[in-house]
Amino acid sequence: MAGLELQHIEKTFGRTRVLHDVSFEVGDGKFFVLLGPSGCGKSTLLRIIAGLEPQTRGSVHIGGRCVDDVSSPDRDIAMVFQHYALYPHLTVRENLAFGLKMRREPKPVIEARIAETSTLLEIHDLLGRKPRELSGGQQQRVAMGRAIVRKPTLFLFDEPLSNLDARLRTSMRVELKKLHRRLGTTMVYVTHDQAEAMTLGHTIAVMNRGRIQQIGRPEQIYHEPANPFVAGFIGNPPMNLFDGSFRLDQRDLEFRAGDLTLRVPFQTHDRRGRPPCRPECADSGSATLGIRPEDVTFDLPGSQHVTIAGTIDLIENLGGDAVVYLIVQGQPLVARTSPLPTLRAGDSVTAHWPMDKLHLFINEQRVPLPSL
Amino acid sequence: MAFPALTFVAVFSLYPAMDSFLLSLYSDFPGPERSFVGFGHYAELLQDPVAHQAFIVTLGFVLLSTILELLMGTGIALVVHERFRGRGWVRAAVLIPWAIPTVVASQMWRFLLNDQYGAINAILFGDRVNAYIPWLADPWMAFGAIVLADVWKTSSFTGLLVLAGLQVIPEETYDAARVDGATAWQRFRHITLPLLKPALLTALLFRTIDAFRVFDLVFVMTQGGPGDATQVIQFYGYKTLFTEGRMGYGTTISVTVFVAMAILSLFYVRTVGSKLLQREPA
Numbered sequence: 270m271a272g273l274e275l276q277h278i279e280k281t282f283g284r285t286r287v288l289h290d291v292s293f294e295v296g297d298g299k300f301f302v303l304l305g306p307s308g309c310g311k312s313t314l315l316r317i318i319a320g321l322e323p324q325t326r327g328s329v330h331i332g333g334r335c336v337d338d339v340s341s342p343d344r345d346i347a348m349v350f351q352h353y354a355l356y357p358h359l360t361v362r363e364n365l366a367f368g369l370k371m372r373r374e375p376k377p378v379i380e381a382r383i384a385e386t387s388t389l390l391e392i393h394d395l396l397g398r399k400p401r402e403l404s405g406g407q408q409q410r411v412a413m414g415r416a417i418v419r420k421p422t423l424f425l426f427d428e429p430l431s432n433l434d435a436r437l438r439t440s441m442r443v444e445l446k447k448l449h450r451r452l453g454t455t456m457v458y459v460t461h462d463q464a465e466a467m468t469l470g471h472t473i474a475v476m477n478r479g480r481i482q483q484i485g486r487p488e489q490i491y492h493e494p495a496n497p498f499v500a501g502f503i504g505n506p507p508m509n510l511f512d513g514s515f516r517l518d519q520r521d522l523e524f525r526a527g528d529l530t531l532r533v534p535f536q537t538h539d540r541r542g543r544p545p546c547r548p549e550c551a552d553s554g555s556a557t558l559g560i561r562p563e564d565v566t567f568d569l570p571g572s573q574h575v576t577i578a579g580t581i582d583l584i585e586n587l588g589g590d591a592v593v594y595l596i597v598q599g600q601p602l603v604a605r606t607s608p609l610p611t612l613r614a615g616d617s618v619t620a621h622w623p624m625d626k627l628h629l630f631i632n633e634q635r636v637p638l639p640s641l
Numbered sequence: 642m643a644f645p646a647l648t649f650v651a652v653f654s655l656y657p658a659m660d661s662f663l664l665s666l667y668s669d670f671p672g673p674e675r676s677f678v679g680f681g682h683y684a685e686l687l688q689d690p691v692a693h694q695a696f697i698v699t700l701g702f703v704l705l706s707t708i709l710e711l712l713m714g715t716g717i718a719l720v721v722h723e724r725f726r727g728r729g730w731v732r733a734a735v736l737i738p739w740a741i742p743t744v745v746a747s748q749m750w751r752f753l754l755n756d757q758y759g760a761i762n763a764i765l766f767g768d769r770v771n772a773y774i775p776w777l778a779d780p781w782m783a784f785g786a787i788v789l790a791d792v793w794k795t796s797s798f799t800g801l802l803v804l805a806g807l808q809v810i811p812e813e814t815y816d817a818a819r820v821d822g823a824t825a826w827q828r829f830r831h832i833t834l835p836l837l838k839p840a841l842l843t844a845l846l847f848r849t850i851d852a853f854r855v856f857d858l859v860f861v862m863t864q865g866g867p868g869d870a871t872q873v874i875q876f877y878g879y880k881t882l883f884t885e886g887r888m889g890y891g892t893t894i895s896v897t898v899f900v901a902m903a904i905l906s907l908f909y910v911r912t913v914g915s916k917l918l919q920r921e922p923a
Contacts, residue, residue: 316816319820320820321819321820341819341820342822342824347821350813352813354811356814356817356818356832357814358835358836358838368823371818371823371831415821419821
């Protein structure tokens with residue numbers, strides 16, 4: 270087993286720079302998720318870790334050893350590919366054995382490992398079949414088996430569940446989590462699915478346009494998004510973000526976005542008289558204000574609540590809860606609440622949310638609001 | 642709806658084939674006085690030492706040229722499959738020999754191999770005219786020359802078929818093999834070759850059948866000579882029919898080649914073809 274460290278990784282294809290100064294560390298035995306929209310460079314980063322693609326600058330360390338000059342076959346890693354990449358001409362057994370054979374492991378060892386792995390993944394019935402005789406889910410298991418059977422120091426997953434249907438994806442997600450607990454091997458997992466990232470990762474790195482936007486535990490990423498991109502990317506439905514301007518007066522911050530005006534109690538200085546953070550030192554400027562749909566309610570207002578009148582545009586009833594699309598002062602606002610059987614589209618309502626659930630971003634950076 | 646197609650096949654394929662077969666059952670000289678000889682010509686063919694020799698030459702040509710063309714073609718395909726600057730130009734250039742009509746290519750090789758003014762002699766020996774080799778006058782070298790010309794001309798065709806085979810192997814499969822620890826040679830041996838099998842078999846099928854019917858190369862380059870060294874079966878048939886005017890016996894040779902080809906094709910389609918076209922049941 271081994272940890273992973275990336276130092277200032279850069280990658281350019283021709284003139285296009287796809288990775289900008291990416292650095293992070295993954296502790297031994299941790300489950301690390303690279304999350305981002307397609308084209309953000311996460312798969313390229315994974316291929317660089319695997320040694321399938323050379324980085325333009327920076328270095329990769331696996332288990333404390335610099336592997337920049339180590340070719341892929343010698344990095345002792347295993348990778349699960351998006352399209353499984355099973356060897357179509359080989360049976361499941363031969364697929365599992367392939368990596369061990371290439372490394373000239375003795376036959377009894379290979380047999381024992383195959384038996385062990387196929388039991389673990391419940392694929393022993395499939396050993397004699399060819400990949401094309403398997404369902405998508407079975408192929409997925411075999412692809413994982415092919416990685417596990419070699420007992421590598423590091424697992425790399427490139428969107429391994431994206432080709433499965435929704436139900437299978439959820440169950441495989443659970444299995445993957447169990448598998449990680451059982452094996453205890455370091456795993457790096459690339460996905461664009463925030464639900465996978467939130468449920469699987471010890472740590473999530475959110476990427477966009479070749480840059481790391483934020484690295485943190487899932488709850489950190491969710492509760493304290495570092496910038497509007499992360500705020501908007503995590504959560505379902507995504508966070509309501511209002512782009513507008515702010516002005517500071519003595520006690521409050523006044524935020525305007527179109528017709529929407531909000532006053533937020535805001536201290537420009539903490540108790541010791543220092544500004545709580547740097548970006549908002551200016552008295553006014555542009556800002557982004559965010560509120561998660563699940564923090565919006567239609568309950569009676571409390572003292573520390575933002576209260577805002579609006580009209581219901583559309584209600585999506587999901588059974589357990591409902592997604593309500595509102596128009597408030599000319600701006601769209603999405604709320605996720607428990608089902609509200611009395612409300613109809615077109616109704617006028619008052620939406621509320623706790624002041625401390627607001628997210629404020631100035632200069633694309635999170636500004637912590639003082640807890641109230 | 643099948644009627645027009647069937648008519649076409651009947652008029653242009655079936656009728657000539659049947660008529661040739663009938664022709665082979667009659668005595669050599671056409672006209673009202675020709676006589677029916679049944680399978681007499683076929684019996685003669687079985688006893689004909691020249692035909693036997695021609696058959697052996699043809700077999701040798703088929704074996705040697707097909708093997709070399711598959712090897713060369715695979716090599717060409719592997720090279721032009723790689724990404725490099727000017728790959729498009731190289732791909733186009735590789736196809737040039739194949740695009741040249743065989744008669745032209747054969748003529749070119751005849752010039753190149755000429756014993757007095759041939760470019761190959763000039764390159765090898767320069768001014769030492771005495772050392773010039775009459776390539777096409779030596780039985781073995783003439784045979785080699787025909788094989789060489791065919792390999793030169795047709796390798797790019799097999800290359801094209803193999804390239805098509807290479808292109809359907811997903812890049813991810815190679816990535817998986819690399820991560821699995823396979824070296825470049827192991828990837829070729831355990832991934833590329835087995836996955837190329839359908840393409841290689843297709844190329845083999847086309848090339849053997851094509852090589853069996855070789856005629857124009859021999860006609861232009863050697864006229865079957867020296868002696869009978871390069872006399873392939875089709876050329877022997879042509880010579881018998883048109884030079885010696887033995888209509889019946891000449892057609893007999895043609896019909897025999899036709900039947901042999903039909904059997905070979907059927908064999909291929911049954912064995913190789915079924916493997917190519919059919920997927921194993923799930």
